[in-house]
Amino acid sequence: MKIAAPLRAPDELEPLARAGAGEVFCGVLDLGARPDYFPNGRSQPSANLASFRELEQVAALGRARGVAVMFCANAPQGRVQTGWLKDDILRACAAGVSGIVLADHCLLPWAARQAPGLTLAMGTLSPALNRPTLDLLAGCGAKRVVLERLLTLAEIAGLTAHARGLGLKTEVLIATACVHINAFCHYHQLHARWEGDLQALTRGPYAPCRQPQQIEVWDAGRPLGARAAAAAQPWGFCALCSLPQLQEAGVAYIKVPGRENPIEERLRRVSMVRRCLLDREAGPRLHREFLGRDCSWQDCQHYEVYARRRGES
Amino acid sequence: MTPPGGECALFLRRVPAAGLSPGRLYIGDETCERRLPSEELLAWIEGECPAPHWPLTVATPPLTDSGLALLEGVLRRLSRMRPGGFEVAVNDLGALELLRGFPKAEPVCGRLLAGRYMHFPEFPDEFLDFLAVRGISRVEINSRSQLQTTREQLRSRGLRAHFHWPHMFVAVTRFCAAADGFAGHPRDAIAACSRGCERFTGTYAVGGTELLVCGNALWTKHPGPAQPPEEADRIVSDELMPAPPQLH
Numbered sequence: 001m002k003i004a005a006p007l008r009a010p011d012e013l014e015p016l017a018r019a020g021a022g023e024v025f026c027g028v029l030d031l032g033a034r035p036d037y038f039p040n041g042r043s044q045p046s047a048n049l050a051s052f053r054e055l056e057q058v059a060a061l062g063r064a065r066g067v068a069v070m071f072c073a074n075a076p077q078g079r080v081q082t083g084w085l086k087d088d089i090l091r092a093c094a095a096g097v098s099g100i101v102l103a104d105h106c107l108l109p110w111a112a113r114q115a116p117g118l119t120l121a122m123g124t125l126s127p128a129l130n131r132p133t134l135d136l137l138a139g140c141g142a143k144r145v146v147l148e149r150l151l152t153l154a155e156i157a158g159l160t161a162h163a164r165g166l167g168l169k170t171e172v173l174i175a176t177a178c179v180h181i182n183a184f185c186h187y188h189q190l191h192a193r194w195e196g197d198l199q200a201l202t203r204g205p206y207a208p209c210r211q212p213q214q215i216e217v218w219d220a221g222r223p224l225g226a227r228a229a230a231a232a233q234p235w236g237f238c239a240l241c242s243l244p245q246l247q248e249a250g251v252a253y254i255k256v257p258g259r260e261n262p263i264e265e266r267l268r269r270v271s272m273v274r275r276c277l278l279d280r281e282a283g284p285r286l287h288r289e290f291l292g293r294d295c296s297w298q299d300c301q302h303y304e305v306y307a308r309r310r311g312e313s
Numbered sequence: 314m315t316p317p318g319g320e321c322a323l324f325l326r327r328v329p330a331a332g333l334s335p336g337r338l339y340i341g342d343e344t345c346e347r348r349l350p351s352e353e354l355l356a357w358i359e360g361e362c363p364a365p366h367w368p369l370t371v372a373t374p375p376l377t378d379s380g381l382a383l384l385e386g387v388l389r390r391l392s393r394m395r396p397g398g399f400e401v402a403v404n405d406l407g408a409l410e411l412l413r414g415f416p417k418a419e420p421v422c423g424r425l426l427a428g429r430y431m432h433f434p435e436f437p438d439e440f441l442d443f444l445a446v447r448g449i450s451r452v453e454i455n456s457r458s459q460l461q462t463t464r465e466q467l468r469s470r471g472l473r474a475h476f477h478w479p480h481m482f483v484a485v486t487r488f489c490a491a492a493d494g495f496a497g498h499p500r501d502a503i504a505a506c507s508r509g510c511e512r513f514t515g516t517y518a519v520g521g522t523e524l525l526v527c528g529n530a531l532w533t534k535h536p537g538p539a540q541p542p543e544e545a546d547r548i549v550s551d552e553l554m555p556a557p558p559q560l561h
Contacts, residue, residue, distance in 0.1 A: 078433025079466075104429075105406065106439035125429075130378045132410035150487040155377055179486040181375060184404075184425045186455075187484045187531065189432050194520035209484070213517040215526065220512050229490070229515075 001247050001277060004070070004171065005270045006259035008047055010057040012266075017067045019267045020274030023253065024062065025101060027072035028055055028088065039085050040072035041103070041125060041182075043201045047259040052091045059096035068098035074123035076103050090114060102126065103183075105140055112141030119143045124173065124257075127183045129155075131162045138166040146171045146255065148181060153242060153302045157249035164250060171253035172246055174273055175290075175301070176237045178209070238290060239301035240276045241283030241309070284309075322370065324477070324551035325354070339549055341372040341387075343404055343423060344485045344530040346380030347506050349373070350387050359394050370400040370421065370549075373408050375485065381407055392417045402453055402475075409447060421451040421475070424482060428455035434462040441470050451475060453549075455482050457535050457542050464544045476545035480525070480532040480553060489529035490515065527553045 002022035007013060016024055027040035029048035042048060049055055055071065062069040071092035077085050082104075089100055089111060099119030100111055103126050111120050121144035122128065122137055128145045137145055145163060147156055147170050160170045180187065191208040192200045210230050217224040239246075246254065256269045272290055276282050287295050300306035322337035326348075340358070342348035350371060358369070371391065373384055391399055392415055403409045404423035412420050422444055430436050431454075444452070452467060453475040454460040460476055467474050491510040515526035525532040532553065535541075541548045 076429040077437060078430060079435035079437050081433065082437035082439065104437070104439070106437065106443045110439065127375065129405065130376055130381050130407035132381065132407035133405065136406050136410050151377070158378065179488045180484040181486065183429065184375070184482075185484040186428065186431065186482070190483060190522075190533075191519055194522040196520065208519070213519070215515040215517045218514045218516070224513075 001243075001251065002068075002253050003270055003273050003277075004253050004255045006047075006257065006261075006266055007058065007069075008049060008259055009263075010049075010054050010061060012263050013058055013061045013065065013067060013069075015263065015267055016270060017065050019270040021067060021256075021270050023068040023070060023098075024058070025070040025072055025255075026055070026058060026259070027074075028052055028092075034084065037081055037084055038075055038201075039077070039081075039088055040074050040101075041123065042072075042259045044260055052088075052095055055092060055097065056095040059098075062098065063096065068119070069096075070099045070101050070119070070121065071095075071097040072101045072123070073107075074101045074103040074125055076125065082107070086110065086114075093118065099143075105137055105142070108137070108140035108142055121171070122146060124149065124182045127181055128159065131159065134159060134163050134166055134168060138163075138168050142168060144169040144171060144253070146173070147251075149173045149176055149237075149301070150179070150181060153245050153249070153304055156246065156251065160250045169252035170250075171255050172239070172251050173255045173257055174239045174243070175269065176257055178207075178237075180209070237301040238287050238295075238299050240272065240286050240290065241295070241300070241305045242302040243273070243276050243283070244280045245302075245305070247277065319545060320547040322475075322547055322549045324372070324549055326553075337368040337370060337547070339370045339372055339402075339551070341402075342374055342528070343372045343402070343425060343482065344374045345489070345510070345528055346374050346376050346383060348510070348528065349380070349383050355387070355390060355394075368399070369395060370402055371418075372402045372423065373404060375405045375425065376408055381411055384408060385411060388412075388415045388418055400451070419451075420447060420449050421453060422449050424453035424455040424475075424477060425485070427452050428459070428482060431456050431459040435466050436463055441466075441472070444472070445470070451547075453477065454545070457537050460542055460544050473546040474544065475547040475549055476542060477549045477551050478541040479534050480551065481535050483524065483531035483533055485530040487529065490526055491528055525553070 003020050004023040004025055005016045005021035007024040007026040027048045029045050031045055059069045073085050073089050093115050101121045101123040103123055105126055120142050122142050124146050127148040128134055129148045145168055147159055163170050187209045192198050212228045212230050214226045215229050216226050254273055272286050276286055284295050297306055320336050322339055324339040340350045398417045400421050401418045402421040402423040404425035409420055412418050451473045460474055491513045510528040517524055522533055
């Protein structure tokens, strides 16, 4: 099982590799050239490399260090922007990356023709929740699929077994903080529009759905009163305790998300995942270290792990 | 309600108490696999529906393997009930794959799939090529602006546009607040379902826009005029379930 870590500057490759990353993923964003073009899942310049020259450096460093470098082209695009995205993918191939992360399965056949030796991975914005989706993606040329993060461990194991038969590898996120299915979520885009501030999307982390709101609750049309809650409950979504089971299921990659985080935080997360892979019982202890509190049902990404542990204790 | 030269459909979420007269019926659900057409509703359509010839569309959500198995059963039954054919609005690539085995089912691109491009003025050609290869000639559109800016592009490809009224889809989760979160333990929602969606809804406002927490999804009313857009080839009237409180 390899750890895939987010990278946003060439000099981060070495420390991430030392912390345990076997692969890094990164995007290139130049808002100066095309201010409305966001080619990957992170619209903040600080979460991306600044140029394809930097990507070339990262790819060279990765080859020297034995760390795969995946280029993120993982956001759906319109007609014009898809042309730009294809140009970016060709430039990334020329820069020497190991593979491309895509969001749109419709681009797979084209990418497979353009980059026959590279790993084509479907990212979190192209969710796989079932076996026939894996069949379709494999048929289009995908080599790896990120499984939807809201799946249960049993579902992940079933899909991973099926993927193996198709020659596909699976990847699972280790920590996230959103309850929405990424691929279909319009909350951030619409929220920025409702607030009249589209530029908010390009500034730092933007997670309005995790801000508590006063939600009026209705029971069959009758008001029950207000309660404070966030559209996406701000759970920590820690999956450290699930790592042994994910490993046994044959999941090939563990993705540490958070390109928007400072390098210290990303190193901490990668290091924690590595320690947990080395020590199967370390989950709860590392959880305390990671989130500063004991495991709880709110935090556990795969609730069945927490429920089983609670039943055992 | 009917667009000029177009079609009017009614999203039917339970056996109706009174008479209906839509041009087409929608059944199923776009966001939750636990709300695929019930046995009771299918029996009503088969036996008591006042006009069994009404055209039928089955709306389908993102699906796990378990959900696909349920859908397969529904499709098998509808293939017998409707030998003349029926539509299936798909919001999951796996569901689209499943339809290959059901020649009576005509695939429609659902608004969750098409909505992935809703913040752009045009669909990518590769997406429209994919729809053509899959024999899809109808697309459900999630926003009025997407409908207006893509209408000519869709027409030039021979595609018809559907529009659900009056709600726009915003987001979907498997951790269903309506199932338990409003009255219990939200993290059991994947494993267990209390059908809280048949009772509970939530509302809140962001920047003057009111949001509706209904079932396992977030919705809002389409902004703009109070009437459905004329550009649609079909308007699907859907008040969601339960009927939400009146938003401003």
